[in-house]
Amino acid sequence: xxxxxETQEYVGFDTITQQMERKFLKRGFNLNVILVGESGMGKSxxxxxxxxxxxxxxxxxxxxxEVIRKTTEITPVTQxxxxxxxxxxxxxxxTPGYGDQCNNEGCWVPVIKYIKDQHAAYLxxxxxxxxARVINDTRVHACLYFLNPGSRGLRPLDVEVLKRLTEVTNVxxxxxxxxxxxxxxxxxxxxxxxxxxxxxxxxxxxxASEDDNDEDRMLNSSIKELVPxxxxxxxxxxxxxxTPVRGRRHGWGVINIFDEAxxxxxxxxxxxxRTHLSDLIEVTxxxxxxxxxxxxxxxIKEIRAQQAAAAAAAGGxxxxxxxxxxxxxxxxxxxxxxxPMAQV
Amino acid sequence: xxxxxxNAGGVQKKKMNGYVGFSNYPNQVHRRSVKRGxxxxxxxVGESGIGKSxxxxxxxxxxxxxxxxxxxxxxxxxxxxxxxxxSADIQESGVKLRLTVVDTPGFGDSINNEDAWQPILENIExxxxxxLAQENRVxxxxxxxxxxxxxxxxxxxxxxxxxAIDIEFMKxxxxxxxxxxxxxxxxxxxxxxxxxxxxxxxxxxxxxxxQIFKPVSDEFDDSETVTDNREILSKIPxxxxxxxxxxxxxxxxxxxxxxYPWGIIEVENEQHNDFIKLRQMLLRTHMxxxxxxxxxxxYENYRTQKLLSxxxxxxxxxxxxxxxxxxxxxxxRAHEAKMQKMEAEMSAVFQQKVQExxxxxxxSEEELYARHKEMKTVLEKxxxxxxxxxxxAEASARPITPMEHHSAAPTTKSKKxxxxxxx
Numbered sequence: 001x002x003x004x005x006e007t008q009e010y011v012g013f014d015t016i017t018q019q020m021e022r023k024f025l026k027r028g029f030n031l032n033v034i035l036v037g038e039s040g041m042g043k044s045x046x047x048x049x050x051x052x053x054x055x056x057x058x059x060x061x062x063x064x065x066e067v068i069r070k071t072t073e074i075t076p077v078t079q080x081x082x083x084x085x086x087x088x089x090x091x092x093x094x095t096p097g098y099g100d101q102c103n104n105e106g107c108w109v110p111v112i113k114y115i116k117d118q119h120a121a122y123l124x125x126x127x128x129x130x131x132a133r134v135i136n137d138t139r140v141h142a143c144l145y146f147l148n149p150g151s152r153g154l155r156p157l158d159v160e161v162l163k164r165l166t167e168v169t170n171v172x173x174x175x176x177x178x179x180x181x182x183x184x185x186x187x188x189x190x191x192x193x194x195x196x197x198x199x200x201x202x203x204x205x206x207x208a209s210e211d212d213n214d215e216d217r218m219l220n221s222s223i224k225e226l227v228p229x230x231x232x233x234x235x236x237x238x239x240x241x242x243t244p245v246r247g248r249r250h251g252w253g254v255i256n257i258f259d260e261a262x263x264x265x266x267x268x269x270x271x272x273x274r275t276h277l278s279d280l281i282e283v284t285x286x287x288x289x290x291x292x293x294x295x296x297x298x299x300i301k302e303i304r305a306q307q308a309a310a311a312a313a314a315g316g317x318x319x320x321x322x323x324x325x326x327x328x329x330x331x332x333x334x335x336x337x338x339x340p341m342a343q344v
Numbered sequence: 345x346x347x348x349x350x351n352a353g354g355v356q357k358k359k360m361n362g363y364v365g366f367s368n369y370p371n372q373v374h375r376r377s378v379k380r381g382x383x384x385x386x387x388x389v390g391e392s393g394i395g396k397s398x399x400x401x402x403x404x405x406x407x408x409x410x411x412x413x414x415x416x417x418x419x420x421x422x423x424x425x426x427x428x429x430x431s432a433d434i435q436e437s438g439v440k441l442r443l444t445v446v447d448t449p450g451f452g453d454s455i456n457n458e459d460a461w462q463p464i465l466e467n468i469e470x471x472x473x474x475x476l477a478q479e480n481r482v483x484x485x486x487x488x489x490x491x492x493x494x495x496x497x498x499x500x501x502x503x504x505x506x507x508a509i510d511i512e513f514m515k516x517x518x519x520x521x522x523x524x525x526x527x528x529x530x531x532x533x534x535x536x537x538x539x540x541x542x543x544x545x546x547x548x549x550x551x552x553x554x555q556i557f558k559p560v561s562d563e564f565d566d567s568e569t570v571t572d573n574r575e576i577l578s579k580i581p582x583x584x585x586x587x588x589x590x591x592x593x594x595x596x597x598x599x600x601x602x603x604y605p606w607g608i609i610e611v612e613n614e615q616h617n618d619f620i621k622l623r624q625m626l627l628r629t630h631m632x633x634x635x636x637x638x639x640x641x642x643y644e645n646y647r648t649q650k651l652l653s654x655x656x657x658x659x660x661x662x663x664x665x666x667x668x669x670x671x672x673x674x675x676x677r678a679h680e681a682k683m684q685k686m687e688a689e690m691s692a693v694f695q696q697k698v699q700e701x702x703x704x705x706x707x708s709e710e711e712l713y714a715r716h717k718e719m720k721t722v723l724e725k726x727x728x729x730x731x732x733x734x735x736x737a738e739a740s741a742r743p744i745t746p747m748e749h750h751s752a753a754p755t756t757k758s759k760k761x762x763x764x765x766x767x
């Protein structure tokens with residue numbers, strides 16, 4: 001019911017954006033990205049290409065003597081990058097061992113657990129009576145899920161894992177080694193993947209929301225067209241007619257990863273970093289974290305109610321317990337119950 | 345021909361003075377085989393979408409496998425491994441080939457692929473069993489050979505070492521089939537990446553003791569074959585690209601290949617991939633060796649294991665050398681020994697019988713003697729009784745009537761007679 005009035009004089013509250021920018025420059029921000037895919041899909045190369053620096057080493061098996069990992073390991077690596085005065089604490093979480101065994105039942109469990117643990121850690125910090133001014137945000141903001149080029153669409157493992165991942169984080173499906181697919185094959189593959197995601201009700205990022213204006217909607221729909229992103233990554237700079245180009249040299253041609261005709265790399269990078277970066281962080285906080293928080297607190301309340309009922313049934317009102325009951329209106333402190341982890 | 349005429353083992357090497365003509369024998373074999381036609385059974389293993397059907401269609405320049413039909417998404421995930429086979433009769437320059445390709449859809453596609461190799465191994469062994477059963481038939485004129493001559497295993501182009509499923513599969517099958525691992529979708533890798541990848545794969549294969557099919561040259565091969573074999577060996581495992589479609593190159597020619605925004609990869613260009621080498625080894629030079637190894641080595645090993653496990657015992661006498669003179673001598677000796685043995689046996693039997701008879705006679709003699717003694721005692725007793733009676737009779741009645749005396753006497757007489765006449 002507020003009416004918009006254009007001010008006659010210049011007041012100056014539009015400088016808030018610059019004030020925020022300055023604050024941001026001072027504080028910097030956290031960005032946490034998890035990479036989920038079998039070994040040899042091109043995870044490390046892609047993330048190193050996106051951030052144009054060697055952030056992570058490939059965890060693939062390099063010699064015959066190396067033992068094949070029996071479980072999925074979670075290996076977070078944090079680095080600070082700086083661009084035009086803006087600092088980002090970038091954490092890349094690799095998942096070596098995922099999908100690499102003969103029997104891959106449950107290989108997603110450590111991944112889901114890690115993501116939920118970060119939400120839990122944040123919740124714990126929030127619930128402390130004395131909170132830090134800025135809580136260190138380790139929540140996973142984006143999950144790059146690597147699909148297998150050539151399969152007719154989603155594999156059974158992909159379906160199982162995507163269903164679970166999309167419930168806890170923003171999932172962005174990519175095909176990293178798409179230089180084995182002709183343009184025609186890519187289109188067919190993307191169509192199959194979209195059909196199967198619709199069938200299995202898998203919802204990937206970006207999500208539609210009511211605050212979107214026309215511009216947002218157009219951008220989102222163009223992004224959705226491209227999903228899954230068919231990209232080619234490279235850390236190597238090769239010489240193409242005198243110009244240095246980041247790409248791959250084959251006997252039959254040279255791939256330039258920044259060429260939009262060759263791959264969706266530029267679109268992915270812009271989407272990730274230039275247009276939707278803050279949205280990713282916000283959506284993580286507002287949607288996934290809130291969901292987690294609600295379910296957690298509801299569970300705690302239930303447990304307390306059960307305990308109270310049990311104590312009352314046992315007979316005798318204990319003063320300490322009564323205090324506890326009234327205090328249940330405030331949020332409890334201490335370690336949170338681990339039950340939610342079981343429902344993976 | 346060598347001119348030495350040594351007597352090693354009794355076989356002499358002779359030199360010929362003119363052309364006889366038995367060197368034409370291989371041609372006769374060739375003509376007969378061409379008339380009969382050949383069969384070749386190939387199995388392809390790899391996860392779905394890796395390019396199996398395309399490669400087969402490319403290798404034989406024939407649409408052996410039709411295009412995969414588009415199926416709508418379903419809630420049912422693929423379960424287990426299927427074994428399907430396609431046969432085609434193809435002909436080239438008058439040579440007929442019955443080609444059978446066995447596909448294994450579903451391999452490696454499930455979440456749990458621990459036992460994905462099992463149905464495949466069972467299929468291979470059941471083909472061996474079928475052949476074994478046919479060999480043991482009474483009428484063996486028509487034996488159909490369904491044994492797998494080679495398995496082409498498709499490796500994903502990851503660039504890292506082999507995956508768990510690759511190692512598991514190859515370890516389970518390498519002693520039962522000719523294993524030919526290939527790198528699928530080779531257009532993903534640059535030349536340098538490919539070099540490193542091949543080295544890693546070979547290292548992994550050696551580390552796990554996996555035997556793969558390799559062309560080997562022996563002393564009978566000419567230098568050209570030796571070089572060819574060495575070249576083929578240097579490219580193993582082959583990195584291949586398949587395509588059924590023809591694309592136009594810049595110079596206007598049409599070749600089988602794949603068109604990318606950055607260029608065209610040609611299937612039959614040796615600079616681009618190893619397809620030519622694979623085709624050469626599989627079809628042009630080593631098809632016979634693959635079939636031979638399957639028959640002489642892999643099948644025989646399987647057969648031996650199977651028969652031993654069923655309880656057969658090896659009789660090594662069949663391996664001794666056959667020499668007719670020695671054989672006759674042996675036979676004569678054996679015969680003589682046999683006769684002697686029979687003689688000894690018979691005399692032993694004779695002795696035994698004689699002894700038996702003797703003891704029998706002795707026994708009856710003794711019996712009779714005992715009887716005689718017995719009878720004698722009885723007779724004595726009777727005599728003494730009679731004497732007693734006589735004495736009493738004489739004592740009691742002095743005036744004996746002549747009739748009584750007379751009647752008494754003949755009875756004793758007849759009695760006496762009776763007793764002694766019996767003897």
